[in-house]
Amino acid sequence: MPQPTHDPLPGDYTTARTGFLRAAERAGARLGSHPLPMRSSRGGELAVDTARLGPEQPSRLVVVSSGTHGVEGSAGSALQRALLRSWPDFERHRPADLGLLLVHAVNPWGFDAGRRVNERNVDLNRNFLAHPTEHEAQPDYESLHPHLNPEALDDEQDRRAREALRAFAAAHGMARLQEVLSVGQHRRPKGLQFGGTEPEPGNRIVREIASRETAGARCIVWIDVHTGLGPWGVPELITELDPTDPVYHRGRRWYGDAFRSTRAGESVSAPLSGVIESGLAEAVDPEAELTPFTAEFGTVPADRVFWALRADNWLHHHGDPESERGVAIRRELLEVFRPSDPAWGRAVLASGLGIVRAAFEGLARDAASPGS
Numbered sequence: 001m002p003q004p005t006h007d008p009l010p011g012d013y014t015t016a017r018t019g020f021l022r023a024a025e026r027a028g029a030r031l032g033s034h035p036l037p038m039r040s041s042r043g044g045e046l047a048v049d050t051a052r053l054g055p056e057q058p059s060r061l062v063v064v065s066s067g068t069h070g071v072e073g074s075a076g077s078a079l080q081r082a083l084l085r086s087w088p089d090f091e092r093h094r095p096a097d098l099g100l101l102l103v104h105a106v107n108p109w110g111f112d113a114g115r116r117v118n119e120r121n122v123d124l125n126r127n128f129l130a131h132p133t134e135h136e137a138q139p140d141y142e143s144l145h146p147h148l149n150p151e152a153l154d155d156e157q158d159r160r161a162r163e164a165l166r167a168f169a170a171a172h173g174m175a176r177l178q179e180v181l182s183v184g185q186h187r188r189p190k191g192l193q194f195g196g197t198e199p200e201p202g203n204r205i206v207r208e209i210a211s212r213e214t215a216g217a218r219c220i221v222w223i224d225v226h227t228g229l230g231p232w233g234v235p236e237l238i239t240e241l242d243p244t245d246p247v248y249h250r251g252r253r254w255y256g257d258a259f260r261s262t263r264a265g266e267s268v269s270a271p272l273s274g275v276i277e278s279g280l281a282e283a284v285d286p287e288a289e290l291t292p293f294t295a296e297f298g299t300v301p302a303d304r305v306f307w308a309l310r311a312d313n314w315l316h317h318h319g320d321p322e323s324e325r326g327v328a329i330r331r332e333l334l335e336v337f338r339p340s341d342p343a344w345g346r347a348v349l350a351s352g353l354g355i356v357r358a359a360f361e362g363l364a365r366d367a368a369s370p371g372s
Helices: 013-026 069-091 107-115 137-146 155-172 175-181 202-214 246-258 275-281 302-318 324-337 342-368
Strands: 030-039 045-053 060-065 098-104 219-227 235-239 260-262 287-295
Touching: 013 045, 013 069, 013 098, 013 107, 030 202, 030 342, 045 107, 045 202, 060 069, 060 137, 060 202, 060 302, 060 342, 069 107, 069 219, 069 324, 069 342, 098 202, 098 342, 137 155, 137 175, 137 246, 155 175, 202 275, 219 275, 219 342, 235 342, 246 260, 246 287, 246 302, 246 342, 275 287, 287 342, 302 324
Parallel strands: 060 098, 060 219, 219 287, 235 260
Antiparallel strands: 030 045, 045 098, 235 287
């Protein structure tokens, strides 16, 4: 069958939400909604929506969430719609006690605004920790802060920033530089990778969904869809846990070496703090077997992603989003997290469906071979 030539990914939050809800209704899913108090750029509702398929009280549950980093939401939303369309095929092969839960647009404001962060400049995937007791000092970030978050964005500031980053990498290594640029910080509200000072609404909603919607399940797989790191269109399945953890061993059984640990230095991602995995572990039944991981789909080289994020942060705090320059910055941020080439979207959907199917099959095999 020839591949479709159209772009399968939604271009904005409103389109994505409308498509998700329609697909869920057609699939006969049980819907839930968690509205936010603000409105979308089109004046509509902003909400975290859920759709459930399968038994009312499944003992095994696969969860797929999207849009934790708002601007990355298109890929996850498209995958969720594809899962809804493919449910009849899953139905024919799934065990009777296995269900599917879709959590659409964890950060609807960021999805709508075309930003990675939420309305308070908080990176939700750095917000799932105990505030403020687990806030760690980040002196290396502080030393680079003036170059990461300049008040002016011009050639001279860019030159100084590149020199500072090269000098840091020469002194400490590229791996340490990546960690400093991505681990999360809690001191600079206008800075990059700001993890917030208290639980954000998206954090609280995810915990509520995890607690209520997974109740009674003894085995839970939670896949949070992201984009931006790694080779173009290639998925990496990432855990923040080290290779001694049972989650890592399950992931390796199901996905081979595509399942990687940041703590072991295997991943395209540096080790992070305050990620959604941490909140899930606290929200679900402690007796349940929880397997949370990130499905990260690669886009463009990491340095291009970084400069796009730096420019977006400057634009939000110091620039004019509606200016010609502002429009170009916003377009570039969308491109690095949702490439416009339709082939990228098709690759994400094909790989994403395979990832979810492998989770279903892995749960089924493990149930048939207890203690594996």
